[in-house]
Amino acid sequence: MDIKLPYFDMILDAIARNDRPTIDAFGTHVHWGYWADPKQADGSIADFAIAAQRLSECVYEAAQIQDGDRVLDAGCGFGGTTACLNERYHDLRITGLNIDQRQLDRAATLVTPAHNNTIDWVCANACELPFEGHSFDRILAVECIFHFPSREQFLREVKRVLKPGGTLALSDFTLQPITVPLFKFLSLFSNGSVERLYGDVGSTDFTIPAYERLAKTIGLAIETNRDITCNTLPTYPILKQICRQFELTEAESVAAGQELVSTFGLVRYVVLSFRTLTV
Ligand SMILES: C[S@@+](CC[C@H](N)C(=O)[O-])C[C@H]1O[C@@H](n2cnc3c(N)ncnc32)[C@H](O)[C@@H]1O
Structure with a gap:
């Protein structure tokens, strides 16, 4: 299985051209930013880069990582979250996993193990994890589960490879249950612009109740459910600014649409x- 997402092609091209704004914005973390006080966002790429690191912190803090843990960073991108863990903790055994070898090659050049941590990079599909059962204490999936072929299959794999009592933390875009029919209706008129930018985001119609049902079936219990939509909103002006710089009119419209549905709370960033439940 080889998945190359269009926006990663664009980012990798820009990195190859040594385009400074793209490298500063998306050269390490490829996800939204988190601002504790969104009013303090100053609209600069430097501010966004700090906010992107904070978003990683929000996710791995929810996983309650401890020194000495074995950690899987699923859908690790360029290894931004792994880099943060490597700086903050000791004696971790971290595996960064991605379906796209090009991203792993960059990650390996960006992150040097420190503090007695070990890091390895594995090219694989997050829905077919190439690990023995009960291998990991913590699993992270920062802003990537919607790309995976199936949320259910990923969660089943997580349950299999997590040790008893282990933790998964992720960030995801979810719909309010009441808006699911509206989005299904609107998708009938889609012109494919979202897919042309983001690739396969086939499973974006997921809700918190759907997560609760799925988790229960699989033997996982939800511990944290934190809606940070408002804290991520300053991401959109940055996205639009970068799209304008490259005259990516269609991508800018997609970002504007995402900003609209997020501002009105139709799509929530959680x-x-x-x-893992042991029974
Ligand atoms: C929005 S990026 C997030 C990257 C990284 N987690 C971060 O926060 O910087 C989504 C990532 O999911 C990866 N991905 C997509 N489908 C995947 C799959 N089936 N298995 C593993 N990784 C996948 C992509 O290659 C990409 O790196």
Whole structure:
């Protein structure tokens, strides 16, 4: 299985051209930013880069990582979250996993193990994890589960490879249950612009009750359910600014649409954590 997402092609091209704004915005973390006080966002790329690191912190803090843990960073991108863990903790055994070898190659050049941590990079599909059962204490999936072929299959794999009592933390875009029919209706008129930018985001119609039902079936319990939509909103002006710089008119419209549905709370940005149930 080889998935190359269009926006990563664009980012990798820009990195190859040594385009400074793209490298500063998306050269390490490829996800939204988190601002504790969104009014303090200053609209600069430097501010966004700090906010992107904070978003990673929100996710791994929800996983309650401890020194000495074995951690899987699923859908690790360029290894931004792994880099943060490597700076903050000791004696971790971290595996960064991605379906796209090009991203792993960059990650390996960006992150040097420190503090007696070990890091390895594995190219694989997050829905077919190439690990023995009960291998990991913590699993992270920062802003990537909607790309995976199936949320259910990923969560089943997580349950299999987590040790008893282990934790998964992720961030995801979810719909309010009441808006699911509206989005299904609107998708009938889609012109494919979202897919042309983001690739396969086939499973974006997920809700918190759907997560609760799925977790229960699989033997996971939701521990954290944190809606940080408001804290991520300053991401959109940055996205639009970068699209304008490259005259990516269609991508700018997609970002404007995402900003609209997020501002009105139709799509929510959430941090979730799950603990394995032993029975
Ligand atoms: C929005 S990026 C997030 C990257 C990284 N977690 C971060 O926060 O910087 C989504 C990531 O999911 C990865 N991905 C998509 N489908 C995948 C799959 N089936 N298995 C593993 N990784 C996948 C992409 O290659 C990409 O790195």
